[in-house]
Amino acid sequence: MDLRTTVTGLELSNPLLLASGILDETGASMARAVREGVGAVVTKSMGPAPRPGHPNPTVVEVGGGLLNAMGLPGPGVAHFREEIDPALAAGATVVGSVFGGDAQEYARLAADMEALGVHAVELNVSCPHAKGYGSELGSDPAVLHGVVAAVKDAVKVPVWTKLTPNTNDVTALGLAAQDAGTDALVATNTLKAIAIEPDVRMPVLGNKVGGLSGKALKPVALRAVWDLHQKVDVPVVASGGIYDARDVLEYAMAGATAFQVGTALMHRGWDVFTDIQEGLTAWMETERVGNLSEITGAAHHGPGRGGRVGTAG
Numbered sequence: 001m002d003l004r005t006t007v008t009g010l011e012l013s014n015p016l017l018l019a020s021g022i023l024d025e026t027g028a029s030m031a032r033a034v035r036e037g038v039g040a041v042v043t044k045s046m047g048p049a050p051r052p053g054h055p056n057p058t059v060v061e062v063g064g065g066l067l068n069a070m071g072l073p074g075p076g077v078a079h080f081r082e083e084i085d086p087a088l089a090a091g092a093t094v095v096g097s098v099f100g101g102d103a104q105e106y107a108r109l110a111a112d113m114e115a116l117g118v119h120a121v122e123l124n125v126s127c128p129h130a131k132g133y134g135s136e137l138g139s140d141p142a143v144l145h146g147v148v149a150a151v152k153d154a155v156k157v158p159v160w161t162k163l164t165p166n167t168n169d170v171t172a173l174g175l176a177a178q179d180a181g182t183d184a185l186v187a188t189n190t191l192k193a194i195a196i197e198p199d200v201r202m203p204v205l206g207n208k209v210g211g212l213s214g215k216a217l218k219p220v221a222l223r224a225v226w227d228l229h230q231k232v233d234v235p236v237v238a239s240g241g242i243y244d245a246r247d248v249l250e251y252a253m254a255g256a257t258a259f260q261v262g263t264a265l266m267h268r269g270w271d272v273f274t275d276i277q278e279g280l281t282a283w284m285e286t287e288r289v290g291n292l293s294e295i296t297g298a299a300h301h302g303p304g305r306g307g308r309v310g311t312a313g
């Protein structure tokens, strides 16, 4: 069984990635991720200048998931070399994530990120809780087109565009990004959400509104991957509630070719990466699947080998 995967020309030992913003992606945590067997790491999203992020609390557990409103804290791309260098030295394939306020800023930041030696850039055009950034930009197909086109002009490395689920038509966004030249789509970022503490009669998070991740996000992101697979030609990378091998299989059969793990790492610890790989290998042996590419989009074509015809209803 072979878990090796190539996405936008990046040859990965396996299709699992550490998702952006989980564990802050310091040099040390990215190097650790390599030792724990990830195929690649996505950095925390970096902007043009240091940002403190939102006031505490920034994270709260909710039923079926996690709500966060970190507010994109970070040192800014200019100070990020000290985190990237140890990750590259550890042999990581690094996808550098950036966020900006307009197309030209995205282009500058992507070029700065490329200069740090990353293997691809991921455009965070989908953060639901940073005013003026994120999904405020990435939910308008025309604006998104401008951002992606400017970045494509500015860098040579592959460009991944991370889409928001906070839209009524994710395929319009995917098609706009594809038309502007994106090399891959990532589906999805977090869902805009809120938690309220009744005893104090106020929202829990310092920023009030945050982004929902984890198991509760999975069916939504899975549907986004499903829809995108029917409309776009570029590879789709899954993000949303991936906890085990079966989650990966669902996303693969919806059409994804690589899989980002985020919240599950906080809930399950580092073993999540080897556990998922073992689960995938065992399933592939039973089903006689040599490589996951054989099942990309399989659920769109009806029951195949080992498939069951449903009798429900």
Ligand SMILES: Cc1cc2nc3c(=O)[nH]c(=O)nc-3n(C[C@H](O)[C@H](O)[C@H](O)COP(=O)(O)O)c2cc1C
Residues within 6 Å of the ligand: 019, 020, 021, 022, 044, 045, 059, 066, 068, 070, 072, 097, 124, 162, 188, 189, 190, 212, 213, 214, 215, 217, 239, 240, 241, 242, 260, 261, 262, 263, 264
């Ligand atoms: C604490 C936290 C911080 C995050 N920071 C970022 C970030 O900086 N940039 C980004 O694109 N996504 C960020 N995300 C979103 C994740 O990368 C991922 O897309 C999302 O959580 C869904 O995947 P999951 O359900 O596996 O966590 C963050 C998520 C969490 C929970």
